Amino acid sequence: MTTVYLGTLAHLRGNPFVRPDGLEIIADGALWVDGDGRIAGYGRAAEAPEGAERVDFGAAWLLPGLIDAHLHFPQYYAVAAANRGLLSWLRETVYPEEAAFRDAGYAAGVARALVARLLHGGVTCACVFGSQYPEATGALFEAAGQAGLRLIAGITLMDRNGPDELLTTPERAWRANEALLERYGGDPRLHLALTPRFALSCSPQLLAMCGEFRRRHPQVYLQTHINETLEEIAAVQRVFPDAWNYLDVYDRYGLLGPRTLLAHDIHPQSAELRRMAESECRVIHCPSSNLFLGSGLFPLRRHVEHGIPLALGSDIGAGLHLSVWEELSEAYKIQRLRGETPTAAQLLYLATLGAAEALGLAGEIGNFLPGKVADFFVLDPGGDDYLDARLQRCPTLAARLFVLMQLAGSGHVRRTFVAGRPVSV
Ligand SMILES: O=c1[nH]c(=O)c2nc[nH]c2[nH]1
Numbered sequence: 001m002t003t004v005y006l007g008t009l010a011h012l013r014g015n016p017f018v019r020p021d022g023l024e025i026i027a028d029g030a031l032w033v034d035g036d037g038r039i040a041g042y043g044r045a046a047e048a049p050e051g052a053e054r055v056d057f058g059a060a061w062l063l064p065g066l067i068d069a070h071l072h073f074p075q076y077y078a079v080a081a082a083n084r085g086l087l088s089w090l091r092e093t094v095y096p097e098e099a100a101f102r103d104a105g106y107a108a109g110v111a112r113a114l115v116a117r118l119l120h121g122g123v124t125c126a127c128v129f130g131s132q133y134p135e136a137t138g139a140l141f142e143a144a145g146q147a148g149l150r151l152i153a154g155i156t157l158m159d160r161n162g163p164d165e166l167l168t169t170p171e172r173a174w175r176a177n178e179a180l181l182e183r184y185g186g187d188p189r190l191h192l193a194l195t196p197r198f199a200l201s202c203s204p205q206l207l208a209m210c211g212e213f214r215r216r217h218p219q220v221y222l223q224t225h226i227n228e229t230l231e232e233i234a235a236v237q238r239v240f241p242d243a244w245n246y247l248d249v250y251d252r253y254g255l256l257g258p259r260t261l262l263a264h265d266i267h268p269q270s271a272e273l274r275r276m277a278e279s280e281c282r283v284i285h286c287p288s289s290n291l292f293l294g295s296g297l298f299p300l301r302r303h304v305e306h307g308i309p310l311a312l313g314s315d316i317g318a319g320l321h322l323s324v325w326e327e328l329s330e331a332y333k334i335q336r337l338r339g340e341t342p343t344a345a346q347l348l349y350l351a352t353l354g355a356a357e358a359l360g361l362a363g364e365i366g367n368f369l370p371g372k373v374a375d376f377f378v379l380d381p382g383g384d385d386y387l388d389a390r391l392q393r394c395p396t397l398a399a400r401l402f403v404l405m406q407l408a409g410s411g412h413v414r415r416t417f418v419a420g421r422p423v424s425v
């Protein structure tokens with residue numbers, strides 16, 4: 001049974017950083033979805049199959065499900081704390097909140113709340129740093145599995161430089177990751193990511209364990225942080241004096257590759273960018289986090305010039321936005337401060353098709369090509385008189401999309417669909 005959804009469609013058919021015609025917008029458009037929750041086709045409303053059930057979203061926009069490629073589950077209630085930069089914020093705000101997740105009941109409640117909030121903001125796929133407590137991270141997988149959120153996540157691993165209650169050992173970490181892989185590895189929407197927090201919280205033995213685990217289980221992702229602040233980079237240099245640079249710490253333990261997701265990378269050396277490109281690492285840019293912690297202005301163009309696949313992250317709780325849609329405006333402003341002018345197409349790409357490519361999931365999600373999973377959301381400016389009037393004055397559809405990126409937010413998301421079904425959490 002096919003269902004036809006009517007509205008203005010916008011998605012990417014290619015990479016707008018290399019081909020200017022990647023963005024496709026269809027006013028009075030239609031998306032048709034088959035009974036298996038896959039996209040059967042899209043086009044103008046007049047081209048939609050007849051006889052199918054029709055759901056008319058009027059002047060609203062239909063967009064591919066958003067991908068939030070970096071956030072922290074146990075920081076859901078740590079958002080918006082006054083801070084003096086990354087390292088003291090971790091000590092003063094983050095670690096005490098993360099320790100609360102030893103209570104599995106508390107963690108399960110937060111997991112359900114986070115997953116619901118992401119979906120209601122149009123996010124249908126997320127890469128998440130889980131709790132240090134395996135049971136709490138299990139609750140996150142359960143919540144995502146039940147609600148239909150596509151999830152890449154793992155236990156946040158630390159074995160030094162933090163409060164004792166958050167530390168593990170390489171042996172315990174290995175066993176806990178194997179248990180998660182066994183429990184959730186068979187679900188096509190749930191993926192394990194080894195998650196060593198960052199170089200400063202990991203011993204050489206813990207990093208070596210991650211490298212060995214990846215060799216044993218090459219399907220797992222690895223996510224971590226890199227080059228976020230100058231203070232952090234200097235500390236990494238002191239703790240790993242033999243490393244050529246920050247990336248080299250991870251490189252020495254076999255942690256680089258196409259399933260490696262590196263968050264931030266605000267202050268990379270050219271040698272690091274070359275090595276990231278050569279080893280096919282992915283970089284996740286987290287705009288509001290970078291501004292809120294005062295970490296710096298992400299060098300987008302340098303990453304693009306090196307051909308490094310990119311995605312965006314809300315980085316909750318350093319970031320402020322529970323929908324990655326609201327990160328698009330912050331990303332734009334950061335690039336303006338660098339003298340660059342990203343287009344609406346480039347911004348949308350970073351949160352949809354580009355992110356799907358970076359995660360190796362573009363065969364399944366990222367745009368409206370037939371055969372892909374029907375993960376999409378409805379952004380509705382109706383009911384917001386000012387936004388409606390502002391949009392009517394735009395000369396082109398691309399200009400409208402750009403205004404929506406600047407002025408619309410989670411509150412304008414009318415509905416989110418995963419695999420063709422409306423989200424019900
Ligand atoms: O933005 C960040 N959030 C974190 O929790 C973190 N841990 C290490 N480095 C980090 N950066």
Ligand SMILES: [Zn+2]
Nearest residue numbers: 072225263315
């Ligand atoms: Zn982070």
